[in-house]
Amino acid sequence: MAFNSELSALIKARFPLIYVLTWEEKRFITTVQNMLADTSFFSKPRALWEWTVTDGFIKNGQPEKADIRTPARALEMIDTLPEDGVFILKDLYSFLALPQCDQAVIRLLKDLVWRIKNGNHLKTVIITGHDKFIPDALQKEVLIKEFALPTREEIREVLFTLIEQNRQNKKLRFDIADEQTVTRLCEAACGLTLNEAENAFALSIVKDGVLDAQDISTIAEEKKQIIQRNGLLEFSIPKLKMEDIGGLENLKKWLEKRTSSWSERAHKYNLPAPRGVMITGLPGCGKSLTAKTVSTSWNVPLLRLDMGAVFSGLVGSSERNMRSVIQTAESMAPCVLWIDEIEKAFSGVGSSGDSGVATRIFGTFLTWMQEKEKFVFVVATANNIDSLPPELLRKGRFDEIFFVDLPTQAERKIILSIHLKKRITHPEVSGTTVIDDAFINTLTDKTEGFTGAEIEQVVISALFEAFAENRAITLNDFITAIDNTVPLIVTQAEKIRAIREWANVRAVSATSLHHKVAGEIDTVQDTTTPKKPEPELIPRGGRSVEF
Structure with a gap:
């Protein structure tokens, strides 16, 4: 409803050109149709025109006789049409995409914007596309709106519509009388388009002729396949539990206290949802294992972000990839977003070797971390944290920085x-x-x-x-x-010493105090050079804070 109110306000304010980001043309068209028919939004009716390169114009669901399939002729018709209307151009984005954007189309759009603003008829042109294909010449002329993926309520409606359509089939059984089962089924489908959600529900029914709580795993598996198609996010259903992690009790207690911190019960305490944690330390000491078990413990999906895939080779695609990751993660909230070895992505930010792409992606990520409203808990792991930009480590980005040392x-x-x-x-x-x-x-x-x-x-x-x-x-x-x-303590003695010194000041120890022997100091010895004097003993890394 919020999107309807915002879009109707833009139309009534006579915004001539709007670019709507969506994967769901059909759902968007239905939304606009309902909005235009709603007298609470518009007292005066307006026609809805749709245009594609294959069918030309369709007015209020009926094809027009004039065969107008080229974008230039379509824009000319909109300009000369003597009536009010909303014009949705479904395929125009392909003529605006770099590097072969059509300069004639850009020119016609700029002229059309001016004529609509100064014309006698109320017209709004809406361009739909799955991503932002806006050339520089139109940056000041167009307003961008995002049509979000369906809410749980919309998915719920699709679920019950599907059930109603198949209710007479005696071979099928629907065991969803329990409201909790319905909620979990809808939550499992969050992050999918309505069509994808309907397909996932249908597949669950077809597999065994039953729709019940057992089908949550089927929907999750289908969701995994859909999300992994873009190659940016990996959807995981971890089977590991917190008990599978040896030690790290301090970190585990911190996480356990924040279980269900996104629920209504947490709102009663006026608690903000936790943003995330940074887990740094030595390789092989349980950082990634902890990230995997958080989602299991909290019973939420786990998304693993491949930062290497975000940095695509095409101009502008890296920034687009980052926006896609954020959108997908938020659509699946509540969820855990795991970024493994985050220093490999952002260690060169601001350096002379950075072309600006890493800096822009880093800025987008920081802004999102600071301002995100939906519960996407970020777990970032790093082996070499001192190479990360200081902006990422300040309070407000992550709730806490934990250091994972060699096990006691x-x-x-x-x-x-x-x-x-x-x-x-x-x-x-x-x-x-x-x-x-x-x-x-x-x-x-x-x-x-x-x-x-x-x-x-x-x-x-x-x-x-x-x-x-x-x-x-x-x-x-x-x-x-x-x-x-030959353990790591031998092969990387100097690195262990340096990272412990860093962590003693800047991070909290993931190991609980009762797991640390009083006065325990691990000796970091370089046995490969025995003739050197014994190195100075460095206390275990991380401040001793008990949660």
């Missing part, structure tokens, strides 16, 4: 327990080996300085040893795997 002794024990329990499930694999506290404690002591990913690979390597010899696993298999591993 307590965390290594949890990580080992998780992977041993996950991998060793068959009695023939465990054999006579008893995996008890003493077994895990031995491995915990020997994996000091290992990342979570390195610990997982130790378990996998040990299992391969036993698998290759077709026998049960032994403690010695794990010790051999540990001895054959």
Whole structure:
């Protein structure tokens, strides 16, 4: 309804040229038809004209006799027509797109704008297109409006229309009497056009002849295929849970306290919806794993943004890609938007090597992060955060910056327990080996300085040893795997030292205080150069704040 009010105001104010961004021409046409027929918007009726290069003009749903299929002749007809009207030009955008934009069409549009403003008849020209194809010569002449994707209420109407149309089919069953089921089905289809939503519902019914809560996964899978067509966003349905993360209790508590923070209950507390978190730290310590589990814990979709795909090679397409990402993410709200290794996209902003594209995309992203109203929780991960622009790290962009360090002794024990329990499930694999506290404690002591990913690979390597010899696993298999591993603490000692120094001042530790041994200081040693003096001990990174 808000869009109808805004568009009707523009038409009544005699805005001559409006560009509407939409993928849904049919739904937009229906919206305009209903608006023009509504006496609360317009007391005086106006004709609705539609034009395409294939059919020419259609007036109020009826084809016109005059065969006008070229844009030049269409604009000339609008200019000379002695009546009020709204003219929707569906295919004109293709004649305005760079680099082969039609200069004659641009000239005719500029002249038409002036004549409409000074003419005796009330005319409004609306150009529809899926993206903004506006040449510089028309920048000052056109007003841009975005026709958003359908709301949950509109999707709900499509759902019940589909059910009503198939109600007489005895082979089909509709188990959606529960209002919560209806809400979840509609939420699952958010982010789709009405046609895509209808197709997803129809597919769910056809698969097993039943429409019920079980079809939410079917709709989500169809949605995944649709969203991934543009190559910018990856729709994921993670199966990992917070319990699958070993340690990082401080970060997990922070996230758990914000569960359902976009709900009506949170509004009663006048709480703003959280914007997002930046998770930085050492590679292989659980940053990406945490990002994946947030959506599972909150029961919302996860969208992974490929920043490399955003920076397309065509002029202007990178900015268009970023706008498309934002629009899609907001249409799916509430959701989690995961940006992995964000420093690779924005580390060169403002430098001499930046052509300006990265700076413009960065500006668009910052503005959106600051002003977004819909709940799109951004989880950005970074390995080298000191290369990011300072504007991105100030308060107001992200709610908090967490630092993920090498796992402590307590965390290594949890990580080992998780992977041993996950991998060793068959009695023939465990054999006579008893995996008890003493077994895990031995491995915990020997994996000091290992990342979570390195610990997982130790378990996998040990299992391969036993698998290759077709026998049960032994403690010695794990010790051999540990001895054959050169951990990150050795290969990147200087980097670990530097990032810990950075995090001690600027970030909050993701590790809970009770998982840190009193006075614990991990030694970062460079064993590849033993003749050098032992490096200075650097305390674990991140401020010790408890949530």
